[in-house]
Amino acid sequence: MITSNHSKTWQLIRFLRKTRATAAMEATSISGEGALFLVRWLLRLLRTAALIGIWNQLGAQKLGSAGATAAQLGAYTVLSEALGDVLRMRTGMEFAFFNGSVALRFLRPFGILQQFAAECLGRAALGGICFGLPLIAGAALCGVHLAPVSGSALIWFALSLPLAAATGLALEYMLIGVGTAYGFHPYTVNNVREAAFGVLSGAFIPLALLPTTVAKVASLLPFASQAAAPLEIYTGLGDPRTLVALQLFWTTTLWIATAVVWRWNREKLVLYDGG
Amino acid sequence: MTVVKLRKTLRQIGRLLAVHSMLDLMLMTRSTAEFWIWAITDTIMNAAAVAGMVMLATRFHGIGGWSQPQIIFMLGFGAFSKGMVNLLFGYNVSAISRRIGRGQLDHTLIQPQPLWMAFLTEGFNPAFGLPTLVPGGALLVWSLAHMQFHSGPAWWLRFVGYMFCSIAMVIAFQWLWGSTAFYAPRAAEEINSATSELMEDLKTFPLSGRSPAVRDMLLTAVPAGFVAWAPCAALLGVPGGLHPMLAPAASAIFCGLALLAFHRGLAYYQISGSQRYSDFGHRR
Numbered sequence: 001m002i003t004s005n006h007s008k009t010w011q012l013i014r015f016l017r018k019t020r021a022t023a024a025m026e027a028t029s030i031s032g033e034g035a036l037f038l039v040r041w042l043l044r045l046l047r048t049a050a051l052i053g054i055w056n057q058l059g060a061q062k063l064g065s066a067g068a069t070a071a072q073l074g075a076y077t078v079l080s081e082a083l084g085d086v087l088r089m090r091t092g093m094e095f096a097f098f099n100g101s102v103a104l105r106f107l108r109p110f111g112i113l114q115q116f117a118a119e120c121l122g123r124a125a126l127g128g129i130c131f132g133l134p135l136i137a138g139a140a141l142c143g144v145h146l147a148p149v150s151g152s153a154l155i156w157f158a159l160s161l162p163l164a165a166a167t168g169l170a171l172e173y174m175l176i177g178v179g180t181a182y183g184f185h186p187y188t189v190n191n192v193r194e195a196a197f198g199v200l201s202g203a204f205i206p207l208a209l210l211p212t213t214v215a216k217v218a219s220l221l222p223f224a225s226q227a228a229a230p231l232e233i234y235t236g237l238g239d240p241r242t243l244v245a246l247q248l249f250w251t252t253t254l255w256i257a258t259a260v261v262w263r264w265n266r267e268k269l270v271l272y273d274g275g
Numbered sequence: 276m277t278v279v280k281l282r283k284t285l286r287q288i289g290r291l292l293a294v295h296s297m298l299d300l301m302l303m304t305r306s307t308a309e310f311w312i313w314a315i316t317d318t319i320m321n322a323a324a325v326a327g328m329v330m331l332a333t334r335f336h337g338i339g340g341w342s343q344p345q346i347i348f349m350l351g352f353g354a355f356s357k358g359m360v361n362l363l364f365g366y367n368v369s370a371i372s373r374r375i376g377r378g379q380l381d382h383t384l385i386q387p388q389p390l391w392m393a394f395l396t397e398g399f400n401p402a403f404g405l406p407t408l409v410p411g412g413a414l415l416v417w418s419l420a421h422m423q424f425h426s427g428p429a430w431w432l433r434f435v436g437y438m439f440c441s442i443a444m445v446i447a448f449q450w451l452w453g454s455t456a457f458y459a460p461r462a463a464e465e466i467n468s469a470t471s472e473l474m475e476d477l478k479t480f481p482l483s484g485r486s487p488a489v490r491d492m493l494l495t496a497v498p499a500g501f502v503a504w505a506p507c508a509a510l511l512g513v514p515g516g517l518h519p520m521l522a523p524a525a526s527a528i529f530c531g532l533a534l535l536a537f538h539r540g541l542a543y544y545q546i547s548g549s550q551r552y553s554d555f556g557h558r559r
Contacts (some may be wrong), residue, residue, distance in 0.1 A: 007293060010411075036455065036466055043473040050485070053486060057484055205327040214330060
């Protein structure tokens with residue numbers, strides 16, 4: 001019994017070490033290529049400023065009709081951009097299957113899905129340190145009120161954020177699993193996913209500001225659980241219990257679906273080498 | 276002699292455009308299913324890029340002094356411009372950093388034609404590009420139908436001129452950044468993905484009433500304001516816009532800077548060459 005527990009602990013330590021090493025490899029591979037990698041964050045900085053400008057311009061009356069204030073939306077947008085890499089969860093796995101480089105990953109002593117997840121973690125950590133934290137600090141200095149709406153909202157947010165990442169990762173693996181098995185070009189898979197994410201996730205424009213019917217439908221979809229849920233909880237734009245319950249539903253459903261998809265198409269995926 | 280040479284050049288361009296249309300058609304007929312997947316997903320992507328702002332304008336009946344139809348006209352103009360870039364400068368001609376970074380420029384350099392002519396014609400892809408014009412065209416038609424606005428031949432001429440400037444601005448900005456791939460092929464290979472995303476996202480914002488810092492930034496460092504906002508303010512006569520000649524002047528300046536950057540990069544490339552090669556994205 002003691003040996004078994006010891007073995008499990010050792011396995012966990014090894015897993016965490018592998019995750020850390022892979023995440024560090026990914027982060028250094030991006031940052032080690034010169035300052036050009038900062039251009040992506042310039043986009044997010046400018047987008048944040050432009051969006052906050054729009055929220056201020058819409059005025060209290062219009063925003064009030066949507067049940068929001070400019071301060072809430074300012075915090076929502078800053079947080080959305082600061083946590084962008086966690087909320088988007090892009091692995092780049094579709095290209096690894098397309099160009100055949102996935103074959104090399106099978107040689108590494110680490111699971112395929114875990115490798116891609118660890119790389120996501122590396123990118124998110126780099127983004128958080130180089131962009132997220134400075135953005136939050138800068139926004140606070142510029143007068144954006146970034147405190148959570150309440151203490152309990154912060155606790156719900158801490159619960160919701162990992163669920164958002166888990167939903168995003170499951171959705172990513174499922175879409176790539178299906179897309180790759182059917183031989184779709186990675187760009188087509190990306191286009192559809194980016195289009196759906198951009199409009200329906202609430203990461204860019206909060207769902208509360210969309211036309212009512214669109215917002216209602218979008219809030220029930222997994223894209224909203226992937227991005228809007230933690231942001232709405234933090235800023236008080238949504239009910240935490242409902243949002244977290246929906247996230248739990250989508251996370252569970254999508255991970256089961258992902259497991260089924262990957263078991264079903266495993267042979268196809270392994271044989272596919274970027275033709 | 277000059278007229279004869281010009282006619283010969285134009286004929287050569289026409290022939291090359293026909294060749295590339297045929298190549299595009301061949302790709303399309305190779306797999307009809309794949310063609311439709313590409314065409315539909317590209318169109319969806321183009322529509323989604325402006326969908327958020329369309330819905331925002333619809334919900335609040337306009338943004339920042341612009342009415343809903345005016346905002347939708349601006350978004351349609353931006354989407355149409357993007358569609359034209361897809362149509363005329365596909366196959367990574369607009370995303371030039373990929374060609375340079377992957378060592379694919381040599382494919383173009385060894386051809387018996389000037390570099391400018393190759394870039395002007397190689398990206399022409401009517402089969403895949405034309406569907407991406409649909410979302411922008413639909414938004415333009417809808418918005419013009421909902422505006423109390425008389426659009427005579429002179430206005431349409433200005434529309435075409437501003438559209439040309441908008442396309443030129445997008446390409447110039449792409450090439451300006453894309454030229455960095457001459458010096459850092461690996462690090463800058465995908466830089467045009469980031470700059471394209473930058474333009475795509477930021478062109479949808481109406482800049483009227485913005486803080487001067489944000490507005491100046493979006494008219495200089497990242498000139499997204501010249502892609503849709505400034506031309507549309509001039510075309511529709513919306514108060515708070517810029518001088519009507521500023522958008523063409525800015526496009527000309529950015530084109531000049533892009534050509535300068537590209538030529539300097541090319542001069543460096545002639546000495547250093549490319550230390551890497553990948554055929555990814557190269558039309559075979």
